[in-house]
Amino acid sequence: MTVLVTGGAGYIGSHTCLELLNDGQDVLVLDNYSNSSAESLTRVKALSGKSLTFVRGDIRDRALLDTLFQQYRIDSVVHFAGLKAVGESTEQPLAYFDNNVAGSLTLLQAMQEAKVFRFVFSSSATVYGDPATVPILESFPLSVTNPYGRTKLMVEDMCRDLAASDARWQIALLRYFNPVGAHPSGTIGEQPNGIPNNLVPYITQVAIGQRAFLSVFGDDYDTADGTGVRDYLHVVDLAQGHLKALSKIQTQPGCVAYSLGTGQGYSVLDMITAFEKASGQKIPYQVAPRRPGDIACCYADPSFAAQELGWRTTKGLDEMMADSWRWQSQNPNGYGK
């Protein structure tokens, strides 16, 4: 049987394809390469020594989806495809509703038609909004502060309604905290489009001289050193979480959400120090105003995922930083080298 991985050429998708292949599973990728290229999958093939099928196409193309479900013996879908830039989503909300919400709707409709009911969805800790307390439990109230977050919550709601309507659905909603790092080989990693929005890609671009300095967005938060605190997790750990979720839903009907994080929060200044230690590179930075929409502190309570999925992170901050640096320094222009 085959796992259909939408958005499998992207950052988290490519690492997950590698783990699936290493686990002996058959993988079919559907990606429109709007934020990636086939090169990541060529490297995944080389790393795994296994074959993998990839199709260039869009999740909003219902006819293509129907053909894929007819052609391949797909029994589950891991759904990464979508747009993910928070700032861009406030400027182009319709593009986000179209790709993320209409795209997921089309995919779920095609799955229902093909009687494929196993679905793992890339949700985000953004659905917890600005939590009243940390660590964050799955039972915390859900809210959103931007269109990107709304698309994630809308798809989560769609999945809950769907599972309630038909007991054949087996759905895992994976709420990622802050994925960073790269495969330890240094051959696959994150390729941000333009100026990075996220902290670690920005730091690594400063380290190779593509950016002059890092702006630290606010040092007056109510945290130990005043800078924002997040739960950063290694992308290989995150990728393995998808295999655990796929295994869990084999025997679990319904729709269940899991927070995937380490349970440990680090500040922006902690991240700079850790990167400097791992890479030997100095990161010049300047304190800048807070970034609109940012919250002070966000980290998971990962015990539900540990208990239910048997998943916990194994890689610490040093490995996240060493692997981010290996990827960036070996591929200064990402896959376009």
Ligand code: NAD
């Ligand atoms: P990414 O941009 O690297 O990967 C997404 C992939 O989907 C890309 O390869 C892109 O080309 C493809 N894609 C986009 N729209 C498509 C469409 N309509 N049809 C087919 N392919 C399409 O992003 P990522 O960081 O790997 O994130 C994967 C998923 O995880 C996304 O849904 C994202 O919202 C979610 N997520 C990411 C983070 C993060 O910090 N990276 C955190 C939480 C959740």
Ligand code: WQD
């Ligand atoms: C981390 C910390 C910034 C850049 C975002 C999305 C979230 C999820 C992951 C998809 C914050 C600070 C950052 C910089 C900085 N994505 N920072 N200078 O904001 O936690 O989460 O990505 O689902 O939905 O909102 O991650 O990496 O952007 O920021 O000081 O140049 O680093 O203020 O405290 P964030 P991030």
